[in-house]
Amino acid sequence: MxxxxxxxxxxxxxxxxxxxxxxxxxxxxxxxxxxxxxxxxxxxxxxxxxxxxxxxxxxxxxxxxxxEEDFRHRARAFRDAFDEAGWDVYYAGKAFLCTTVAQWVAEEGLCLDVCSDGELTVALRAGFPAERIGYHGNNKAHVELRRAVAEGVGRIVVDSFDEVERLVAITEETGTTARVMVRVTAGVEAHTHEYIATAHEDQKFGFSITSGDALEAVRRLVAAPRVEFLGLHSHIGSQIFDTSGFEVAARRVLRLHAQVAEELGVTAPELDLGGGFGIAYTTQDDPADPADLAAGMQQIVTGECAALGIERPRLSIEPGRAVVGxxxxxxxxxxxxxxxxxxxxxxxxxxxxxxxxxxxxxxxxxxxxxxxxxxxxxxxxxxxxxxxxxxxxxxxxxxxxxxxxxxxxxxxxxxxxxxxxxxxxxxxxxxxxxxxxxxxxxxxxxxxxxxxxxxxxxxxxxxxxxxx
Missing domain, CATH: 2.40.37.10 (Lyase, Ornithine Decarboxylase; Chain A, domain 1)
Structure with a gap:
């Protein structure tokens, strides 16, 4: 003791x-x-x-x-494991990004997640395809959103009603279309450090499912003529070693996905369940193999979709530190x-x-x-x-x-x-x-x-x- x-x-x-x-x-x-x-x-x-x-x-x-060999090997391992299940894999630019790494990510067939104008700049300077970029962030300024739309970013993950208003206004001003996902909080407590647990209610990211804010955000976006609503995005935290925490999150997010279809008449084509998989910093850490993670995530989503009687949307995952760490x-x-x-x-x-x-x-x-x-x-x-x-x-x-x-x-x-x-x-x-x-x-x-x-x-x- x-x-x-x-x-x-x-x-x-x-x-x-x-x-x-x-x-x-x-x-x-x-x-x-x-x-x-x-x-x-x-x-x-x-x-x-x-x-x-x-x-x-x-x-x-x-x-x-x-x-470099290790980086590419880990990128391919996640790509192959989740590609077999029909998922897209987004590399976390915030973990580590430079133009060389962005090029490796592109060459290995992964998508790229950025959360600032600086990260977007590095990605575009590297020649990364804009349509394979996802743009996160809880406080994206008007100028940042305007650039993301102009560059043709593949998906913008909105995080507040202020962002919804900004994005709708930008599309109307510019006559362009924005492809958008809605970040939701599923109310799941990930077993990780409180600063990197991101799905509980009392934190800065996302729209609450419980309060109804998430559904209202989707409603406003669907009503906007130049916004293409892609689907919901959830992320429960980082340094996570198994898929058990995703089961409750997937159930709650997929229920909202079904509710959107039923109440708003919109069947969203995509769903992102985040990721944030852990690595071994010391001998007390035991990270899972990408193939096991893919099998676990696939089983969870397949089961929940069957229980709800809905078709499975196109899925994406964000391994986080597990590639470059x-x-x-x-x-x-x-x-x-x-x-x-x-x-x-x-x-x-x-x-x-x-x-x-x-x-x-x-x-x-x-x-x-x-x-x-x-x-x-x-x-x-x-x-x-x-x-x-x-x-x-x-x-x-x-x-x-x-x-x-x-x-x-x-x-x-x-x-x-x-x-x-x-x-x-x-x-x-x-x-x-x-x-x-x-x-x-x-x-x-x-x-x-x-x-x-x-x-x-x-x-x-x-x-x-x-x-x-």
Whole structure:
């Protein structure tokens, strides 16, 4: 049982939290946490046939390393699994997006979800087909909606009555047609962090089914002559490991789908059930295979449609972080090492690296857990309980909260953290005026920079006093 003051105060605290196993080999990779080409070769971490130490020698640290083969493999796995069931798959641009990744997504046959004008700009700059883009967001401005309509975006997911009014007005002003879905809240509590659970009633996204707002939104859109109503959109959250939570959501959304047909005389051709599938950040996570997820989702929808006596609409899914999350790791250089004696007499080794919450805010923001490994050499030292922290002026600047590290970890060592593909570079900041790291794609022994490291000139570009 955990001590009331925290696990570190309990007997046996040196073992770490209950899910963290003491490794028999502190140098070994835990395969499910890493991209498919990652391996150790004589102590060196090698990804895509490129030694991380060689990348660091050329590009310095911190740096994100993106495994192209792994990314494409995961994209195809979701595409193939859900395509067999007749579903479209939308890649989450908010997880990580650059023009190169947008091109990969297009080449692998996925659609693309964006939620800002900036993400739309990147997608279009990459040549991504506009008709395969979905546009989300709870506060899309008039100018953003106008551009989405003008560019021929495949579907705009409306989120409020204000947006309904804006969109109807734009179509009337421009004489163009908007293809629209309605975001609904199904009242389902996803078993995830409260900040990434998105289907309960008391939050900013969507129209409530229970209150009748969702049906009213559909009614207004159907009445608009230049709006093509495609269907309903639901999303219950992120970092979800099975399909059980979708059963209640699908039932409620499909009931509304049937109600729209019955009361408004409109049979919507599409339905999106979201997704937000999880990945393995540590050994406590057990993500499902895309084929199993597809089979589970298909069974749920087929059963609910049969129970309602309706034809199944065309379905779409949004895997979220599950495509890019495991495809990237972040590499740091150790700057200082500090053993700290805890109240209970346990010792934790604080390993400070040259990045932190400016390149991975998820630990501080979501209390997220990560793993790590020594990336540039083999250690013969025993494992000790460690915490990898950043260089920022915040006590909460933690990268890896709990992990066993070699007892001889020292300044100058390379440390790599897996599972940083989603919401790390995309949420990166210039906190403490840090420069955002590069993203380096690797494949078949070759490396290329797809996002360069920021420079001091970038940092000062918007500082008008610097140009006086």
């Amino acid at each position: 955990t001590h009331e003051a925290g696990w570190a105060h309990a007997p046996g605290a040196l073992r770490g939290p209950s899910w963290l196993d003491r490794p028999t080999d502190v140098n070994a990779l835990v395969p499910q946490l890493w991209s498919r080409t990652a391996r150790k070769v004589d102590g060196d971490l090698v990804i895509g046939g490129v030694a991380v130490a060689d990348l660091v020698a050329e590009h310095n640290t911190p740096a994100y390393v993106l495994d 495991p495809s990237m790791c972040t590499v740091y250089t150790v700057g200082t090492v500090k053993p700290v004696t805890l109240d209970a007499g346990a010792v934790r080794t604080y390993v400070s690296v040259d990045g932190g919450m400016s390149d991975n805010v998820r630990t501080a923001l979501y209390d997220a857990d990560y793993s790590c490994t020594l990336a540039g050499r083999t250690s013969e030292a025993p494992p000790v309980l460690g915490r990898v922290v950043g260089k920022h002026c915040e006590a909460g600047d933690i990268v890896v909260r709990d992990e066993f590290v070699p007892a001889d970890v020292a300044p100058g060592d390379l440390v790599a953290v897996p599972g940083t593909g989603a919401y790390c570079r995309s949420m990166a900041s210039n906190y403490n005026h840090a420069l955002r790291p590069p993203v380096i794609a690797v494949r078949d022994g070759a490396a290329r920079v797809v996002l360069r490291r920021e420079t001091v000139d970038d940092l000062l570009a918007t500082d008008m006093g610097a140009h006086a």
